[in-house]
Amino acid sequence: MGTQRRLVLSDTAETAEVQRDALRSRIIEATFGVLMREGYARASTREIAKQAKVSKRELYALFGSKQGILAAMVEGRAARMRLPLALPAVEDRPALEEALVGFGVTLVRELCHPAVASLFRLAVAEAERSPELAHLIDARGRKPTRTALTEFIARAEAGGLIGGAAPVAIAAQFLGLLWGDLQMSLLMRLADMPEPSEMERRARAAASAVLALYPGAGC
Secondary structure: HHHHHHHHHHHHHHHHHHHHHHHHHHHHHHHHHHHHHHHHOOOOHHHHHHOOOOOOOHHHHHHHOOOHHHHHHHHHHHHHHHHOOOOOOOOOOHHHHHHHHHHHHHHHHHHHHHHHHHHHHOOOOOOOOHHHHHHHHHHHHHHHHHHHHHHHHHHHHOOOEOOOOOOOHHHHHHHHHHHHHHHHHHHHHOOOOOOHHHHHHHHHHHHHHHHHHOOOOOO
């Protein structure tokens, strides 16, 4: 009986977690729709709750505030962008290159997504009236991702796989080579989300160039 009770409790907890995740996703999706329609300053938790078909109490219990919902939106994508760097170690230059390529492809795919591009445009449009949106995107998305890349390069440098400049400078060089003017073109609606083959080409070219510019101690 004890085992059966534990199994029932486990199943109940798992079901509750699935329902909670579905509710969070619904609120995040509704928030994006309200933001695009109303702008950041005018977007209210009342309207978000209405569109998500949840109570304000449920919304606040899950996220705390409108800023909390936005933080979850940004942090979720930022976490996915950092996944290719979450390696215990890279032991040689080919492995380092493949890790950088994987990170580059993921970064371009996530940041070029139409929803992300729209959020960036909104942050730029409302930068003067509502600077907190831009600050949130920077603090919860851009900075942690750049820090993760810098720390990854620092570990590779400690292993003698890359060097010749500070890790932060190498990270900036890689990102500059990866993006070129693509992000600005997307923000200005002069370009569409690149095809997967173009993402791969960009990431591989950036990784190859950085490794050529910054050989390691044993290279």
